[in-house]
Amino acid sequence: MSDPVRVAVVGAGAIARTCHLPALRSMAGAVEIVALCDVDLAAACRLADEWNIPRDYVGIDQLLAEESPDLVIVSTPPSAHREPVTAALDAGAWVWCEKPPALSLAEYDDIALHERAGGPYVSYVFQHRFGSAARRLRELIAAGTLGSPLVALCNTLWYRPHGYFEVPWRGRWDTEGGGPTMGHGIHQIDLMLSLLGDWTEVTAVAATLDRRTDTEDVSFAIVRFESGAIASVTNSLLSPRETSSLRFDFTHATVEVEHLYGYNNANWRWTPSASADPVAAAAWQPTEDVASSHTAQLRQLLDSYRRGERPEASGADGRRVLEFVAGLYQSAFEGRPVRRSELDSSNPFYRSMAGGSPAEFTDLLKLTKGEAHVQH
Template structure:
């Protein structure tokens, strides 16, 4: 499969390396094109990763592309995705997939009416990178929950406690509703609470707060939420960019065990801790580490994703999966800015939080001078 990487900033290297590793899993794929609005940066990226062609126009290379990886700032995801699906090209997009539920619903429609896939099987498909779902520990926990071996899920905590200094927001598209979609809820913590949803299932209600406490941005720099799930389980979720000792921590309490994950930007089996209820020796034996299994990197998700593309099947993360997580982000903002709980499905097409995570707006004023022209944003 011929792959094009659109946007050759920092995250693109993870994509290039992971696609290059697919051959070791019996998947024939190669990055054939690198595209960026900055021609020099595209050329440097192509030289570094041995990519045959590079340029500044996505339209020029779509006819020679089977899979498009969208690694641009979030505000540029939608148009590239729609163009690719219409051309029969599979799409792998970085998080957050888009800026709003409205944009994601447009992608869902585009996927349903997509052109036949260039790979020769089915129609073009869409997926988003949520690599934390695919590490060995997460897959093991999901199996144990599905089997009922750990009993009912009851309580969880989900903390993304990261630190971004003021200079981080000097990049023109960061810290803005119209280009990044939101603050740490959308661009940082979404990985962790996506994994929370993958383990505990559908959420039903959320109550939240958000604040702009220390950074000169239009968005929040911290949010906190309490989430109830369809199973009755409850969880707390914290998303922060103000925490000097950075950690990413999830804890899952079930009837028979506590399962904990503590890492930063990616995990292996060593980052998991399994604690059964005292005296439950049979439960203790359920958690069997796999030292040689893949951790939570991009490659762990790309292997099953590319296999699905080749077979003409739905990828392991579908539009519906992405929507459940994005809807929780929108509900966190809605609850935080309106002061009332939000139920799943409550944000309809006529709701201000459907078209923008900013919705009816937070209680703080926009930061003066947080503007950028289109080319700056694309960079």
């Protein structure tokens, strides 16, 4: 048996405690948690004691120098992703970083320059694509078993009260990179894109209807794909009955999932068309039941690490959803369809999710509800 992968965790907040550390513990023997780091040393010490992690640090540089971890998990707020990710890559460690990957496409591409062929690589937390039902659906789409993808719905309807935005870094373009589109719906959007492939054009609206935030609290989009499929995408933090749902209509089937923060096979429904072969349709569903989770993605990441191969949700595969969010925001700001091909380095939305004028975008989002359009 190979030696365990030596792992360090950066960030001692709720996401480390509730998601990353339980995922690591479930793989006892395959991984060894060697250290934890946080700018709040007292918080790092408390969490390290709680999880029996032998050493805690206040600085990433000291941790890397003294521990030489194989894998670094970054579970910090969005504006604190870049520094520990690039430091870890430069030190030769692989990285698994929380969403959103970066605050802009420019930042994402700059981070990617620190990777090397064969590793280290940085992968991003998009756990919903790793459940067994999603993986089975991806196989069926690739094989053409369900026919052509035609129509899709992608909804993230969540609820966050006013107090949620009192955390200083939330709801700001410079520290969170956006609102529910960037920080919440990005999970369902990534799952949709991982199944339907590359998008070509997005037409969107966004608004700040009720929350005290500089970013949007709701967005809607219509998306065209290279395959010809068309999807609608809704992101909201104003929805008291919370749900996350996706629906895919193919030539021979409708496949749906509804959950909140994670699913298993029971959350999925597979409906063959009247013309589908019922015997063949009975074989569509997955034979194993792996829930979408940090654990499921970590298992795949460790397999890629051992093989020295770029993992899923990394490189161009991890960038696609960030590119989509940038296109959605540009469409909402400029009031027109935006093609994917427009999002090159000359585009202001390449450098910032709010384009060249975050203040102007914020003012646009907060227009009175009765206004139907904006003069540019």
